[in-house]
Amino acid sequence: MLKIVLIGGGNIAHHFFKVFSNHKSIDLIQCYNRNLDKIKSFEKSTIITNNINELLEAAIYILAINDDAIPEFSNKLPFSNSLVVHTSGNVSMLDLNEKNRRGVFYPLQSFSKNKEVDFNEIPICIEAENEADLNILKVLAETISSKVFKISSEQRKILHVSAVFVNNFVNQLYYIGHDICKKHDIPFEILQPLIKETSKKIEEISPKEAQTGPAKRNDTETINSHLELLTNEDYKNIYKLLTAAIIKTHGRKKL
The missing domain is CATH 3.40.50.720 (NAD(P)-binding Rossmann-like Domain)
Incomplete structure (x- = not known):
């Protein structure tokens, strides 16, 4: 024992x-x-x-x-x-x-x-x-x-950085989504099945394969519409940064 x-x-x-x-x-x-x-x-x-x-x-x-x-x-x-x-x-x-x-x-x-x-x-x-x-x-x-x-210690530090991206940063995005819903009287629970499905999906396929949405399609009309709706400048900058990252990952032309 x-x-x-x-x-x-x-x-x-x-x-x-x-x-x-x-x-x-x-x-x-x-x-x-x-x-x-x-x-x-x-x-x-x-x-x-x-x-x-x-x-x-x-x-x-x-x-x-x-x-x-x-x-x-x-x-x-x-x-x-x-x-x-x-x-x-x-x-x-x-x-x-x-x-x-x-x-x-x-x-x-x-x-x-x-x-x-x-x-x-x-x-x-x-x-x-x-x-x-x-x-x-x-x-x-x-x-x-x-x-x-x-x-190893070096691998663990790299793992820890990765964990910050997939956990802490993602949770901050949940907070932003929750905040946007709350300010417009929309129940956040409507988004929860989507969150669960995406989480479940990456147990079977890679995150790259699981990516969907307007940035992957390079749907500029929808992207610009979203940016017009966002009044919080921090949220708008995060949206732009992540959109650019998704476009680059999936080989789309820049906006």
Whole structure:
């Protein structure tokens, strides 16, 4: 049974706590956070502490903390030669202090504290300095997920940039669509089947093949009509930028 110490009190830590607590082959022996109030609910299932010097001996220490806090916190750990991993998409494994064996346990998903997730469908990207530690992380990852990938620090940074495009930027476009609908008394739910269908479609074909719309057709009349309707200059500029990008991707002549 893998003994785990979980460090952090944010969204990722809360989701890891739930999934680790529900697996018999994982022994979540302790959770740490500077502010005990944020992990108070954990104490029904495990030991909690805000004293770094009280950390118990474990097979893996998982740092589910802010990116900028990872190097400093790993420096303060009061032990050496233990397996310490972080959960960041953008921080190098080598940013962890070298007094411990270093690794990464990165779940590629957007987490909200009160939104349940199915960890079995979440890709877990793992990295370690040696094969033995990589195998330990592989066992842990495969216990909670069916999608486990060995990804280097450089690959993970590239993956993180890609994730910003397909998740954060796309969600901002959802916000813009929602805002436009709201200002014209149109229920946003009318667009939800379209969102779901496009998301489902790219599981079977590439995003390039799935592209539709006036920009792909280079339908200048419709494009200009849309631009006239948009009164928000930021939205108009985004529309122009994405339209130009789609036209270029699909080899259409510029407007």
